[in-house]
Amino acid sequence: MGMAIDRDDTQFHVLAVDDSLIDRKLIERLLKTSSFQVTAVDSGSKALEFLGLNNNDADDDEEYEQRDSNTESVSSDEDQDHQDLGLGVNLIITDYCMPGMTGYDLLKKIKKSSSFKDIPVVIMSSENIPSRINRCLEDGAEEFFLKPVQLSDVNKLRPHLMKGRSKDIDSSHKTTSTRLISSGN
Amino acid sequence: MDLAALKTQLKNFVQSMFEEGVLDNQFSQIQALQDSTNPNFVEEVITLFCNDAERIINEINRNLGYQNVDFSNLDSYVHQLKGSSSSIGANRLKLACANLRQASDERNKEG
Numbered sequence: 001m002g003m004a005i006d007r008d009d010t011q012f013h014v015l016a017v018d019d020s021l022i023d024r025k026l027i028e029r030l031l032k033t034s035s036f037q038v039t040a041v042d043s044g045s046k047a048l049e050f051l052g053l054n055n056n057d058a059d060d061d062e063e064y065e066q067r068d069s070n071t072e073s074v075s076s077d078e079d080q081d082h083q084d085l086g087l088g089v090n091l092i093i094t095d096y097c098m099p100g101m102t103g104y105d106l107l108k109k110i111k112k113s114s115s116f117k118d119i120p121v122v123i124m125s126s127e128n129i130p131s132r133i134n135r136c137l138e139d140g141a142e143e144f145f146l147k148p149v150q151l152s153d154v155n156k157l158r159p160h161l162m163k164g165r166s167k168d169i170d171s172s173h174k175t176t177s178t179r180l181i182s183s184g185n
Numbered sequence: 186m187d188l189a190a191l192k193t194q195l196k197n198f199v200q201s202m203f204e205e206g207v208l209d210n211q212f213s214q215i216q217a218l219q220d221s222t223n224p225n226f227v228e229e230v231i232t233l234f235c236n237d238a239e240r241i242i243n244e245i246n247r248n249l250g251y252q253n254v255d256f257s258n259l260d261s262y263v264h265q266l267k268g269s270s271s272s273i274g275a276n277r278l279k280l281a282c283a284n285l286r287q288a289s290d291e292r293n294k295e296g
Contacts, residue, residue: 023268
């Protein structure tokens with residue numbers, strides 16, 4: 001049953017991205033204190049790698065169709081498989097200023113991916129630049145935190161995660177009904 | 186000196202750093218994140234910070250030693266140090282970085 005959510009329903013998994021070791025340690029501690037499961041990486045490309053998205057692919061969908069060896073049902077299983085590849089990431093929190101791929105670049109890539117565009121993305125920055133903040137929010141970031149990030153900021157994450165979780169449940173229900181219909185043949 | 190006395194001395198020392206503005210509220214936040222499940226958190230963060238800061242300060246000094254200072258390179262290091270200082274509550278260091286960045290901006294325009 002590919003649709004069983006094998007992770008603890010009550011624990012959310014956050015992917016934290018920051019090139020600063022100190023900030024990574026801090027955000028990890030803040031998230032763990034709030035009972036989140038955390039994976040911390042030091043770059044946008046490592047984040048994409050973790051999610052299972054190849055950095056250089058322009059079209060992520062094509063890659064997954066090739067990889068997907070399950071030929072029984074093509075469309076209904078894809079979403080769940082993509083979730084599994086991303087190791088059940090429920091939220092991505094990323095620093096803005098990073099060498100190579102900025103947090104904004106990462107945001108764009110995630111929003112372009114059909115499998116991951118619904119994962120809430122939060123951006124952090126030490127610089128209070130309104131145009132930067134607005135651009136991130138307009139392009140799909142759920143929140144923008146000014147560094148240093150505090151526990152009160154982390155508490156703001158839960159509603160976004162709850163929203164995502166209920167969406168998961170909705171889509172997996174849809175998957176069930178699709179399957180039932182197709183297996184009825 | 187016994188443990189209790191040592192602890193008191195440390196507490197007073199930290200308190201004076203707060204009063205002098207060496208440390209700010211962010212350091213209190215870090216202290217608050219330490220608990221029985223993570224008893225060495227503060228020490229770990231400070232250690233990480235000191236190692237990182239030492240590395241960056243060496244780079245800054247190296248950069249400033251050149252005849253033609255690469256200000257954008259310098260700025261990137263100072264930005265990193267400012268970020269880390271801010272994250273652990275090293276207030277004076279953060280302010281010093283801000284000043285250095287400003288000075289570096291001005292020299293850049295001149296050059």
